Amino acid sequence: MSKRVYVLLGTRKGVFILESDEARRDWDLRGPYCETWPIQHAAADPRTRVIYAGGGSEWFGPAVWKSTDLGRTWSHSREGLAYEPGATPVKTVWSVAPRGGSLYVGVEPAGLFRSDDEGATFQHLTGLQAHPSRSAWNPGGAGLILHSLVVDPADERKIWIGVSAAGVFHTADGGAHWEARNKGTRADYMPEGQNYPEFGQCVHCLVQAPGSERLYQQNHCGMYRSDDEGRTWRSIEEGLPSSFGFPAAVHPRDPDTLYLLPLNGDVKGRFMPDAKAAVWRTRDGGDTWEALREGLPQRSAFFGVLRQALATDTLDRAGVYFGTSSGSVYASADEGDSWTCIAQNLPTISSVETLVTDDAGAGAG
Numbered sequence: 165m166s167k168r169v170y171v172l173l174g175t176r177k178g179v180f181i182l183e184s185d186e187a188r189r190d191w192d193l194r195g196p197y198c199e200t201w202p203i204q205h206a207a208a209d210p211r212t213r214v215i216y217a218g219g220g221s222e223w224f225g226p227a228v229w230k231s232t233d234l235g236r237t238w239s240h241s242r243e244g245l246a247y248e249p250g251a252t253p254v255k256t257v258w259s260v261a262p263r264g265g266s267l268y269v270g271v272e273p274a275g276l277f278r279s280d281d282e283g284a285t286f287q288h289l290t291g292l293q294a295h296p297s298r299s300a301w302n303p304g305g306a307g308l309i310l311h312s313l314v315v316d317p318a319d320e321r322k323i324w325i326g327v328s329a330a331g332v333f334h335t336a337d338g339g340a341h342w343e344a345r346n347k348g349t350r351a352d353y354m355p356e357g358q359n360y361p362e363f364g365q366c367v368h369c370l371v372q373a374p375g376s377e378r379l380y381q382q383n384h385c386g387m388y389r390s391d392d393e394g395r396t397w398r399s400i401e402e403g404l405p406s407s408f409g410f411p412a413a414v415h416p417r418d419p420d421t422l423y424l425l426p427l428n429g430d431v432k433g434r435f436m437p438d439a440k441a442a443v444w445r446t447r448d449g450g451d452t453w454e455a456l457r458e459g460l461p462q463r464s465a466f467f468g469v470l471r472q473a474l475a476t477d478t479l480d481r482a483g484v485y486f487g488t489s490s491g492s493v494y495a496s497a498d499e500g501d502s503w504t505c506i507a508q509n510l511p512t513i514s515s516v517e518t519l520v521t522d523d524a525g526a527g528a529g
Contacts, residue, residue, distance in 0.1 A: 165522050169477055170234065171485050171506075172215060173493065174203040174515035179217045181235045182507060186520075188483055188497040191506045197238055198229045202256070204311075205472050208519040209262035215519070216283055218257030218269060226254045226271060230283045234521075244286035245269070245277060247293075255307070259472070263315040270310030274301065274327045276339055289339035297330070297344065297363045304328030304366050304384075311471055312370035314379070324379065324394055329366035332381065332394055345394035350385040369412045369471045373419035380422055380450070382412045382471075384430060389450050400450025405437040411474035415499070416482055420449045423476070423484055423500060425469045434468045441465040443474075443484065445500050459503035460494060467492070472515035479520060487513030 171182040171191075178196030203219035215235060220226035220242075229240040246254055252273050259270035267279040269286060275293060277286040292298070301308060305328075312326030321338040324345070331346040344363040351358075351365045366384035373380065380400075381388040387401040387409075401407045406426040415421035424444045428437045436442070441460035444453050467488040477483040484496040491510035494503045 167479070168521045168523065169479070169483065170208070170519040170521070171475075171493065171495070172206040172208060172217075172515075172517045172519065173487055173507075173510065173513055174206040174217060174219070174472070175487075175491075175511040175513050176202050177511040179203050179206045179215075179229070179235070180507075180510060182493065186479060188479075188495065191495075193507055194235065196511075197231070197235060198240070201227075201229070203229070203514060204256060204258045205260050205515040205517075207260050207262065207515075207517040209267075210519060212262075212282075213519065213521060214262070214282060216260045216262060216267060218260040220254075220256035222255065226257050228257055228260060228267070228269060228279075228283045228286075234519075241284055241286075243284065244279075244288070245271070247275065247288065258309045258311045259313040261313040261315050263317070264320045266320065268313055268315055268323070270313045270325065272307050272309040273303075274308045274310040274330065276310060276313075276323075276325065278339070291335065291340045292325070292333065292342050295333065295342050295344075300364070301327065301330040302364070312367065314370055314372045316372070322393075324370060324372070326367040326370040326381070328368070329364065329384070331363045331365040332367055332370060333363075334394055345390075346397070347395065348390075348397035348399075349381065349383055349388055352385045368410045371412050371414050371422075373414050373422075374417055376419045378419050378449075380412050380414065382409050382424065384408065387412075387424065387450070400446075403453040404444060405442075405455075408434075409469075410471035411469055411486070413474045413476050413484065416476055416478045418447075421445065421447050421499075422450065423474060424453075425474055425486060427468055433466070436465040436467065439463065439465045441467075441494075443486065443496075443500055443503075456496075456500040456503070458501065459496075459505075470512075470514055472517075473513050475516045475518050477518040477520055483518070485516050485518065487516045489513070
């Protein structure tokens with residue numbers, strides 16, 4: 165049976181969807197959806213093919229959009245997506261993670277919600293707000309946001325989150341209790357002698373390697389790997405052009421293969437180093453790195469790539485995709501060896517995720 169590949173784009177003006185067959189040479193673009201709301205993150209449940217999109221703003225408030233027909237029609241809900249009376253209101257949804265019949269949602273100000281009815285209603289998992297360090301959390305440049313949401317595919321009770329700028333936290337009981345897991349990660353902006361605090365790090369992206377306890381973390385202050393579920397971290401930034409960047413994406417089957425898009429630094433414009441675009445790949449868990457440039461612009465690449473705008477697909481030769489702050493989407497059908505621009509002139513791209521199906525799908529409805 166033929167396969168269809170969908171690239172789901174969350175943007176500042178709604179969701180867009182790119183669609184192709186498994187050859188991934190020709191792409192159809194459709195959208196914008198979600199009434200052009202600002203969408204921080206769009207992702208699909210591979211079991212049900214339901215697409216969820218989280219967003220909101222000071223004008224619209226928070227909501228999660230849902231499509232059950234691969235993007236042709238959408239509905240949205242915010243029922244229960246609120247903190248208790250007297251708390252700072254939820255501003256927007258930053259991350260969505262469908263797992264095992266539930267939908268987990270990270271929001272701003274940083275907190276975690278769960279839906280057990282496919283996004284119709286939400287309940288606040290209050291354990292994170294009760295963490296002893298919560299009153300001392302400070303916002304990063306984008307606010308106090310829960311942007312990275314990793315639910316263990318083998319045990320839904322185990323969840324890791326990344327909060328800017330509070331760090332990585334883990335729960336083993338579905339969100340009732342949490343512990344900080346930041347040992348070994350730097351906070352260069354802290355006073356001298358306090359650069360490795362228990363919490364307060366500005367994590368940018370957190371991903372789990374397939375079939376293992378390994379996590380990778382792109383941080384404001386370096387690139388890290390953990391082989392013990394985040395209890396300890398070690399730097400793997402040697403060989404990269406910069407310690408600063410936002411997104412990371414793992415290979416769907418190989419825990420040693422990881423993709424990054426380093427930027428030139430936090431105060432130097434936050435664009436491609438030397439304005440030459442490259443995706444950096446490791447095949448040995450971060451011991452060595454190589455720059456992948458074929459097909460990418462090698463001059464005047466003054467764009468950035470945001471923290472959720474890099475993804476892989478699950479085909480036998482994995483595809484890799486990233487979206488830029490200037491509205492372009494680049495794709496590789498050969499695990500990063502070569503690249504093609506498959507969309508241009510879109511709104512700023514906040515997130516990139518993929519879905520692979522075993523049938524003709526919805527088509528450009």
